[in-house]
Amino acid sequence: MAEGRAGVRVARTRAELAAALRALRGAGGLGLVPTMGYLHEGHLSLVDAARRRAERVVVSIFVNPLQFGPSEDLGRYPRDLDRDLALLEARGADLVFTPEVDAMYPEGDPIVRVGPGRLGEGLCGAFRPGHFEGVLTVVAKLFHLVEPDVAVFGAKDYQQGILVRRMARELDFPLEVELAPIVREPDGLAMSSRNAHLAGEDRARAASLYRGLSAAREAFRAGEPRASILGTLVRRTVEEVGGRIQYVELVDAETLALLERARAGAVLAVAAHVGPTRLIDNVTL
Ligand code: AMP
Numbered sequence: 001m002a003e004g005r006a007g008v009r010v011a012r013t014r015a016e017l018a019a020a021l022r023a024l025r026g027a028g029g030l031g032l033v034p035t036m037g038y039l040h041e042g043h044l045s046l047v048d049a050a051r052r053r054a055e056r057v058v059v060s061i062f063v064n065p066l067q068f069g070p071s072e073d074l075g076r077y078p079r080d081l082d083r084d085l086a087l088l089e090a091r092g093a094d095l096v097f098t099p100e101v102d103a104m105y106p107e108g109d110p111i112v113r114v115g116p117g118r119l120g121e122g123l124c125g126a127f128r129p130g131h132f133e134g135v136l137t138v139v140a141k142l143f144h145l146v147e148p149d150v151a152v153f154g155a156k157d158y159q160q161g162i163l164v165r166r167m168a169r170e171l172d173f174p175l176e177v178e179l180a181p182i183v184r185e186p187d188g189l190a191m192s193s194r195n196a197h198l199a200g201e202d203r204a205r206a207a208s209l210y211r212g213l214s215a216a217r218e219a220f221r222a223g224e225p226r227a228s229i230l231g232t233l234v235r236r237t238v239e240e241v242g243g244r245i246q247y248v249e250l251v252d253a254e255t256l257a258l259l260e261r262a263r264a265g266a267v268l269a270v271a272a273h274v275g276p277t278r279l280i281d282n283v284t285l
Pocket of ligand 1: 035183192193
């Protein structure tokens with residue numbers, strides 16, 4: 001087992017992980033926070049949330065090739081392991097699992113995978129074929145390798161969180177999946193590793209997603225239930241600054257079914273390109 005430069009315990013192989021887990025597992029429970037690294041306060045808030053539910057917290061850092069499409073940003077996904085380890089050490093994580101691709105997939109790309117079914121058809125699933133299958137497959141493997149009592153995901157990737165929770169329930173993983181609130185920059189932009197790609201003016205433009213969502217939420221509070229009108233508010237706000245909307249959808253918080261009329265608890269979700277960078281965000285009405 002290795003120690004990161006910053007001192008937090010690091011496991012890079014399955015054997016190192018198993019040995020580290022033997023030392024960690026105890027009566028107080030084990031929490032898991034899966035990430036792709038290049039950590040920010042959003043990720044670190046999940047470490048805090050996991051710690052509230054479990055005595056020990058494992059964070060995985062793995063940029064999972066299976067969930068990237070051929071034209072997506074796998075090759076230029078931002079990485080800085082030393083910085084990540086220092087942040088996790090400071091935040092009190094107990095163990096970081098950071099496998100190489102062939103440690104995760106020793107037989108190559110898995111033939112048998114976990115599919116999202118119809119919950120993967122809408123929202124991001126419609127634009128990222130195979131994405132959620134890649135996510136669920138790696139998360140299922142992490143659940144088996146770590147055997148946590150609770151796993152914490154961020155509400156920023158809302159469809160992902162619902163799918164993981166559903167997978168755990170329907171496929172009998174003995175753990176709880178918690179969804180933690182979105183952490184934002186001061187101007188409202190949802191924190192994301194991909195924000196590092198926002199160059200020049202695009203950084204300020206990126207805040208339009210949350211501005212639009214907030215305007216729609218205000219309109220809902222003021223009595224406007226029509227999804228078409230709420231969606232137009234988001235679309236207009238993003239397009240005003242040159243962003244390109246991929247989708248704006250109002251969905252049921254659990255089933256992700258499309259809604260024509262908003263109700264309290266429904267989720268308004270958006271995906272848009274700002275410059276070359278694809279961003280997602282959502283609010284609960
Ligand atoms: P990623 O590294 O982008 O795969 O994200 C790892 C986990 O962090 C996922 O559960 C994300 O939903 C969560 N996450 C990412 N950004 C945020 C944020 N701004 N607020 C809360 N959770 C987040």
